Amino acid sequence: MLKDKIVFISGASSGLGEAMAKKFAKEGAVLLLCARNFKKLNLLKAELESKYGNMVYTYELDIRDRKAVDKVFDSIPSELRNINILINNAGLALGLEKVQEGSLDDFDEMIDTNVKGLLYLTRKVVPSMVENQRGHVINIGSIAGVQAYPNGAVYCATKAAVKFISDGLRMDLVHTPIKVTNIQPGMVETNFSVVRFHGDEERATKVYDGIKALSAEDIADVALYAATVPEHVQICEITVTPTHQASGTVIYKK
DSSP: OOTTOEEEEESTTSHHHHHHHHHHHHTTOEEEEEESOHHHHHHHHHHHHHHHOOOEEEEEOOTTOHHHHHHHHHHSOGGGOSOSEEEEOOOOOOOOOOGGGSOHHHHHHHHIIIIIIHHHHHHHHHHHHHHHTOOEEEEEOOGGGTSOOTTOHHHHHHHHHHHHHHHHHHHHTTTSSOEEEEEEEOOBOSSHHHHHTTTOHHHHHHTTTTSOOBOHHHHHHHHHHHHHSOTTOOOOEEEEOOTTBOSSSOBOOO
16 A cells, blocks of 8 residues: 555654554565664564564654754765655653643653644645655644643643644645644553653553543554555545543543
8 A cells, every 4th residue: 555655754763653653564565664763663663673574764853953853864864865754753742730830841852742743744745745746645643633631731732833833834825735744642551740740650651540541553544544645635624532531631530
């Protein structure tokens, strides 16, 4: 289905990124994977190449570092630079405090990763898509970008930015065949809450008590669907939640 398509995935060493890498590898894609955790990324590379026979290229990258982004893209072999699908997955939430009590370091990291890092990668990849008149940008937003919730204003703002960057990019590309999709998950049980709570696994586990949350594989299925619909079909935006979640704050737990 995606044989020989070149797919770039950020934040691919765990969670949604890892699940999407596995899903797209199964469909025959050539993968360019980046993450900060290079050791885990290379373990994934070995697994995918062994299981599916795909070509998988890995890059140690903190997408907040614009010069590092430039360096990585300069190092990609010329025959792989015409990326067909860009998945802007790298992102995070840090802290769960009121704005007036939050950490400025946390604010910086969320904005630099979720917004600026996404823009750095998009700016690198989309020009070649325009030149080749083909391509698809898939951004991983959040239900938090649809409606703010208490103690999460900055994270919500970054994901609202992802929504509006996606909408604006789609408008900027409307004269081309390039597609732009924004996937907005609700509760997904990954290491997301462990990161948010700075490694407090006990607190993170409680987030998912009493509800069957989405899995990373569920979101990978959605991304694959969006990437494989007919050429004349564009999935602009998808909001996906567990059955017992109606919004960012309306959740039923047993």
